[in-house]
Amino acid sequence: MPKLQDNLRKIEVHKIASPHYRELLDIYGEILILRESYRRRLGASSIFDVDPAHVRQKLAGGLPLVDLSQKNLDLSEPKAYFIELMKIAEKINLDESREIVQAIEDGELFFEDLVRETFESFNAEYDQESEEEEPVFDLLGFFIEESLRPALELVAERYAETIRQSNWSEGYCPVCSREPKIGKLKDDEGRRFLFCSQCATEWSFNRIKCPFCGNEEQSKLSYFTVEDDERHRVEVCDQCKRYIKTFDLSNTQEEPNLDIEDIATIHLDMLANEEGYN
Numbered sequence: 001m002p003k004l005q006d007n008l009r010k011i012e013v014h015k016i017a018s019p020h021y022r023e024l025l026d027i028y029g030e031i032l033i034l035r036e037s038y039r040r041r042l043g044a045s046s047i048f049d050v051d052p053a054h055v056r057q058k059l060a061g062g063l064p065l066v067d068l069s070q071k072n073l074d075l076s077e078p079k080a081y082f083i084e085l086m087k088i089a090e091k092i093n094l095d096e097s098r099e100i101v102q103a104i105e106d107g108e109l110f111f112e113d114l115v116r117e118t119f120e121s122f123n124a125e126y127d128q129e130s131e132e133e134e135p136v137f138d139l140l141g142f143f144i145e146e147s148l149r150p151a152l153e154l155v156a157e158r159y160a161e162t163i164r165q166s167n168w169s170e171g172y173c174p175v176c177s178r179e180p181k182i183g184k185l186k187d188d189e190g191r192r193f194l195f196c197s198q199c200a201t202e203w204s205f206n207r208i209k210c211p212f213c214g215n216e217e218q219s220k221l222s223y224f225t226v227e228d229d230e231r232h233r234v235e236v237c238d239q240c241k242r243y244i245k246t247f248d249l250s251n252t253q254e255e256p257n258l259d260i261e262d263i264a265t266i267h268l269d270m271l272a273n274e275e276g277y278n
Contacts, residue, residue: 004036007257014264023092024263030088031146038081039150046158047077047151055159059166064177066155068119075148079104079111082147089143100140111147118144119177145198152176152199160201168203171211175199180211182245182262190250195258213240224275226268232261234268236277243277245269 011029015022048066058065083104089097103109118141156163156175168174173196180194183205192207209216220238223246236243245268247261272278 004032007032007260010257010260014260018264021264021266024266025260027088027091028260028263031085034081034084034088035146035150038084039153042077042150042154044154046154047074048155050155050159055162056166059163059168059174062170064172064174065159066152066176068176069116073112075112075115078115078147078151081150082111082143085143085146089139092139096140114144115148148176149198149200156196156199156201163201163203169205171205171209171214173199173201174203175201180244182247182258182265184247184249184256184258186249188251190248192246194244197259197262200259210237210240210242211244212242213237215239224271226271232265232268234272234277236272236275241277243272 008029011025011032015025018025050065055065083101086097086101100109104111152175159175163174166174171194172179176196176199178196178198181197183192183194185192185207190207192205193202194205194211195202205211206216208218208221210221215221215237217239221235222238223233223235225233231248233246233248234243235246245262245265247256247258249256
């Protein structure tokens with residue numbers, strides 16, 4: 001509960017600093033409260049089976065601990081959580097949210113298919129020639145991801161130390177395979193950490209390297225900031241035309257909530273898209 005209260009206070013601070021994100025931040029505050037309740041309901045039980053005997057071997061081979069393509073996953077608990085989340089979504093898009101819930105309850109739409117489609121599209125190889133523009137903030141996708149988060153967080157927390165010791169160096173999450181949307185630079189040395197918004201895993205990553213294509217050629221790696229906000233930067237790669245937001249915490253002991261920072265910096269996503277990065 002102390003962590004929840006701390007995060008709710010951070011949301012209030014951001015609402016004052018960025019009033020144009022007030023609605024999204026209010027929604028995220030409600031999600032945090034519901035997530036805490038759901039996590040208490042889960043207890044120590046795990047939806048995702050991870051064989052402890054194979055953890056180190058999988059990490060050494062660059063394989064994430066959870067395979068979401070498994071056909072035998074019991075997603076009944078995340079489904080129940082998703083239905084509760086959609087009640088929050090109704091405040092933004094009442095008709096669509098109710099239609100989705102009704103379709104799931106009527107058996108016309110399968111929650112398991114939504115989950116797999118979301119992960120398959122997210123982890124599919126990026127097509128630079130695609131002309132179809134994705135929304136900067138996909139609310140439905142966000143709620144689908146959130147429905148799995150409490151269960152995946154349990155896995156992430158259980159194996160956090162093992163992951164740290166493994167020196168995982170991939171650009172995708174060692175727990176669930178998601179690509180990061182945001183990261184941070186930490187301590188006096190400016191060490192770089194990537195953050196998974198799906199399971200809240202953080203892992204160390206090479207400062208001069210694109211997490212998406214592995215490019216290490218400095219001439220093709222750069223970043224930009226906006227006026228009066230030097231701590232939030234957008235790091236871009238001109239080889240794959242991808243970007244990642246980064247919060248510079250060098251020379252400070254501050255510990256931000258990167259989920260909140262991600263929501264409060266959507267304008268940086270828009271700027272990156274306008275500059276041709278995705």
